[in-house]
Amino acid sequence: MGSASRKTFLPLDPGTFSNQSKAVIDFIADYYENVEKYPVQSTVEPGYLSAMLPESAPYCPETLEDILEDHCWLSWEMLCSGFNVVGFNWISSPAATELESIVLDWTGKMLKLPSSFLFSGTGGGVLHGSTCEAAVCVLAAARDKALKELGGWKNITKLVVYASDQTHFSFQKAAKLVGIPPSNFRLIETSFSTGFSLSPENLRFAIEDDIKSGLVPLFLCATIGTTPSGAVDSTAELGKVAMEFKLWLHIDAAYAGSGCICPEVRHYLDGVELANSISMNPHKWFLTNMDCCCLWIKEPKLLVDSLSTDPEILRNNASKSKAVVDYKDWQIALSRRFKALKLWVVIRQHGLTNLMYHIRSDIAMAKRFEAVVGEDERFEIVVPRKFALVCFRLKPKVEEEDLNRKLVEAIMQC
Amino acid sequence: MGSASRKTFLPLDPGTFSNQSKAVIDFIADYYENVEKYPVQSTVEPGYLSAMLPESAPYCPETLEDILEDHCWLSWEMLCSGFNVVGFNWISSPAATELESIVLDWTGKMLKLPSSFLFSGTGGGVLHGSTCEAAVCVLAAARDKALKELGGWKNITKLVVYASDQTHFSFQKAAKLVGIPPSNFRLIETSFSTGFSLSPENLRFAIEDDIKSGLVPLFLCATIGTTPSGAVDSTAELGKVAMEFKLWLHIDAAYAGSGCICPEVRHYLDGVELANSISMNPHKWFLTNMDCCCLWIKEPKLLVDSLSTDPEILRNNASKSKAVVDYKDWQIALSRRFKALKLWVVIRQHGLTNLMYHIRSDIAMAKRFEAVVGEDERFEIVVPRKFALVCFRLKPKVEEEDLNRKLVEAIMQC
Numbered sequence: 001m002g003s004a005s006r007k008t009f010l011p012l013d014p015g016t017f018s019n020q021s022k023a024v025i026d027f028i029a030d031y032y033e034n035v036e037k038y039p040v041q042s043t044v045e046p047g048y049l050s051a052m053l054p055e056s057a058p059y060c061p062e063t064l065e066d067i068l069e070d071h072c073w074l075s076w077e078m079l080c081s082g083f084n085v086v087g088f089n090w091i092s093s094p095a096a097t098e099l100e101s102i103v104l105d106w107t108g109k110m111l112k113l114p115s116s117f118l119f120s121g122t123g124g125g126v127l128h129g130s131t132c133e134a135a136v137c138v139l140a141a142a143r144d145k146a147l148k149e150l151g152g153w154k155n156i157t158k159l160v161v162y163a164s165d166q167t168h169f170s171f172q173k174a175a176k177l178v179g180i181p182p183s184n185f186r187l188i189e190t191s192f193s194t195g196f197s198l199s200p201e202n203l204r205f206a207i208e209d210d211i212k213s214g215l216v217p218l219f220l221c222a223t224i225g226t227t228p229s230g231a232v233d234s235t236a237e238l239g240k241v242a243m244e245f246k247l248w249l250h251i252d253a254a255y256a257g258s259g260c261i262c263p264e265v266r267h268y269l270d271g272v273e274l275a276n277s278i279s280m281n282p283h284k285w286f287l288t289n290m291d292c293c294c295l296w297i298k299e300p301k302l303l304v305d306s307l308s309t310d311p312e313i314l315r316n317n318a319s320k321s322k323a324v325v326d327y328k329d330w331q332i333a334l335s336r337r338f339k340a341l342k343l344w345v346v347i348r349q350h351g352l353t354n355l356m357y358h359i360r361s362d363i364a365m366a367k368r369f370e371a372v373v374g375e376d377e378r379f380e381i382v383v384p385r386k387f388a389l390v391c392f393r394l395k396p397k398v399e400e401e402d403l404n405r406k407l408v409e410a411i412m413q414c
Numbered sequence: 415m416g417s418a419s420r421k422t423f424l425p426l427d428p429g430t431f432s433n434q435s436k437a438v439i440d441f442i443a444d445y446y447e448n449v450e451k452y453p454v455q456s457t458v459e460p461g462y463l464s465a466m467l468p469e470s471a472p473y474c475p476e477t478l479e480d481i482l483e484d485h486c487w488l489s490w491e492m493l494c495s496g497f498n499v500v501g502f503n504w505i506s507s508p509a510a511t512e513l514e515s516i517v518l519d520w521t522g523k524m525l526k527l528p529s530s531f532l533f534s535g536t537g538g539g540v541l542h543g544s545t546c547e548a549a550v551c552v553l554a555a556a557r558d559k560a561l562k563e564l565g566g567w568k569n570i571t572k573l574v575v576y577a578s579d580q581t582h583f584s585f586q587k588a589a590k591l592v593g594i595p596p597s598n599f600r601l602i603e604t605s606f607s608t609g610f611s612l613s614p615e616n617l618r619f620a621i622e623d624d625i626k627s628g629l630v631p632l633f634l635c636a637t638i639g640t641t642p643s644g645a646v647d648s649t650a651e652l653g654k655v656a657m658e659f660k661l662w663l664h665i666d667a668a669y670a671g672s673g674c675i676c677p678e679v680r681h682y683l684d685g686v687e688l689a690n691s692i693s694m695n696p697h698k699w700f701l702t703n704m705d706c707c708c709l710w711i712k713e714p715k716l717l718v719d720s721l722s723t724d725p726e727i728l729r730n731n732a733s734k735s736k737a738v739v740d741y742k743d744w745q746i747a748l749s750r751r752f753k754a755l756k757l758w759v760v761i762r763q764h765g766l767t768n769l770m771y772h773i774r775s776d777i778a779m780a781k782r783f784e785a786v787v788g789e790d791e792r793f794e795i796v797v798p799r800k801f802a803l804v805c806f807r808l809k810p811k812v813e814e815e816d817l818n819r820k821l822v823e824a825i826m827q828c
């Protein structure tokens with residue numbers, strides 16, 4: 001079955017896309033033809049959906065017919081737009097809320113995240129649009145926890161955030177957005193000798209320096225697969241330093257996280273149990289279209305403490321009971337689309353088997369390309385490849401930077 | 415023509431939806447069939463799109479065939495997902511960028527915003543997902559401008575934000591997110607006697623008090639059509655106070671702003687020329703599905719100063735020339751979808767004439783409902799209706815709050 005699925009696996013086939021999309025449209029049109037038959041407010045009980053769905057993602061792909069038939073109220077990006085669900089809290093859309101929690105657990109299990117990050121354990125997850133939004137939210141949660149412990153908002157200018165010079169620039173933007181002074185953002189230098197990964201020793205030096213200056217180390221971002229070169233920071237080693245100094249450790253696995261569904265890649269996430277939060281973007285390498293960023297967090301309460309609002313107009317018995325997740329308190333915006341639909345359909349339509357096939361196929365292509373480039377004496381590989389990103393350049397290197405810039409421009413204009 | 419369009423105007427007809435959606439799907443499938451024929455990177459020049467499109471939104475509706483044929487690279491929400499455009503900056507998608515600027519100018523002109531808010535004047539606009547995101551961005555811009563003038567980040571705890579007790583709670587959340595101490599958020603009390611609008615006198619008292627205490631007034635949010643009762647703050651009067659004390663004045667017209675395309679409603683926006691920024695959500699009352707929030711700003715440079723990032727990987731000649739808009743610097747996230755498509759299609763498919771018809775029809779229905787309720791001695795109207803929101807309750811009022819809560823619950827369970 002696994003190899004049969006692989007043979008027919010084509011992530012973007014216009015014919016299939018067209019047929020499936022038209023089935024979805026008929027489904028939406030039918031919903032609106034009959035919209036007056038449905039109740040204004042859902043009448044289900046908290047947890048109704050997890051009772052109906054498997055605990056883990058399917059291993060083998062499923063057909064769209066099965067997916068649509070199975071659950072007469074869900075599917076794909078178009079359905080998300082078509083139904084125009086506005087799911088701030090559980091009561092406004094139990095399906096949108098519960099499916100999101102289930103899909104985050106499914107994806108977390110595929111990545112073998114510890115149960116401390118899953119709803120089925122002691123944590124939980126949420127879908128954001130981008131890493132920067134996720135970063136703003138976890139930074140705000142870390143900030144507010146620290147300010148409470150330090151005795152007030154006046155300490156905000158003492159808080160320090162750590163990252164490497166390879167960390168995605170979104171974290172600097174996010175830290176500034178939540179009011180951390182830009183002069184308190186430490187971009188720790190990396191080098192070729194460590195494969196551009198963040199050195200735990202240098203991190204420790206920076207932290208100790210800041211403590212001596214009366215500052216308060218707050219937050220560390222470690223990256224699995226950096227944007228410039230696919231470098232991997234060692235969560236296991238950095239996690240120890242973070243624990244020692246009580247830093248909030250966030251793992252940005254935006255791109256390479258998807259690869260960790262394959263057992264042979266998973267070791268890059270070793271040490272994840274030491275982190276407070278981790279994010280991964282299915283819109284990068286997981287066949288999901290923009291925008292889709294998974295954020296898992298060990299203590300969702302801290303996110304809610306920082307971001308919750310409780311206006312009269314949104315009060316309801318389900319929220320009061322604390323038995324439900326109100327995702328408005330896990331993100332910046334109040335309103336939210338039915339975000340989980342597309343990721344749910346991606347997982348069901350491909351199944352774990354084809355998703356792994358897709359990752360392995362990309363890595364195999366990159367390996368082959370790396371070998372071809374390596375054999376060509378005009379080029380050199382800049383850093384060893386870890387995932388499906390190959391960093392190469394024309395020799396000679398530094399002296400003629402323009403030459404490589406011209407090459408990039410030529411490729412872009414193909 | 416106008417009345418002919420009105421007769422056939424049905425914002426959500428399942429049959430039309432189905433036919434049009436299938437045409438869009440064929441369009442996307444065709445694109446992917448031929449994707450290898452297209453260049454990797456766009457080769458157009460900045461401003462190419464405004465040369466092709468009219469300066470203002472069409473008055474009369476257009477057919478989907480015309481819209482698709484006219485511009486062989488654009489349409490609707492599905493196309494946005496289908497093409498999966500990731501438009502951080504101009505060069506990554508000139509069409510997504512320029513169409514967004516054009517649609518913001520079109521919509522701004524429909525609202526008769528002064529040219530100081532339009533790209534065709536000295537300002538500009540951007541699409542966010544929600545008011546809260548827009549609020550985070552303008553608050554950060556105001557904050558960073560003030561901190562620069564005050565001489566550094568240590569002054570962040572002095573900054574004060576003003577709003578009324580009717581202002582949407584998103585502004586409190588946004589202010590806290592950007593690091594304004596929650597104790598520096600002033601919720602100025604309103605009352606029935608002023609129709610729950612913010613009193614300029616009370617605002618002045620609050621500002622003067624804060625200045626005496628050594629604090630720095632930063633930001634004022636005025637609302638056109640509050641969430642609880644549809645109240646309107648007087649921008650003309652509040653604007654004078656804001657100018658006097660150099661506050662950043664933001665107008666939240668999330669819901670009622672759409673209504674201001676009708677000349678007889680537009681007066682609620684009088685004084686908008688005194689504001690620094692204004693936001694309106696087409697996903698509320700403008701036939702656009704979630705999520706879509708227009709933000710116009712007089713000095714886009716302040717937004718960019720606060721939110722811009724300039725990493726090596728995104729450098730390009732178009733950005734360097736400063737002749738283009740890079741929307742990544744106008745919002746929280748780096749990545750963005752082709753956000754303008756759906757609003758553009760809504761405007762073209764309905765035309766100003768049918769959009770006005772839709773607003774007037776809703777207001778007429780609300781008027782009729784208000785009259786019916788007013789004639790029934792069991793009910794009372796709580797505040798006079800301004801837009802299409804009617805606030806009513808069962809008498810007696812305060813003593814039996816439970817009775818009205820039961821009524822709400824009964825309606826929700828219909």
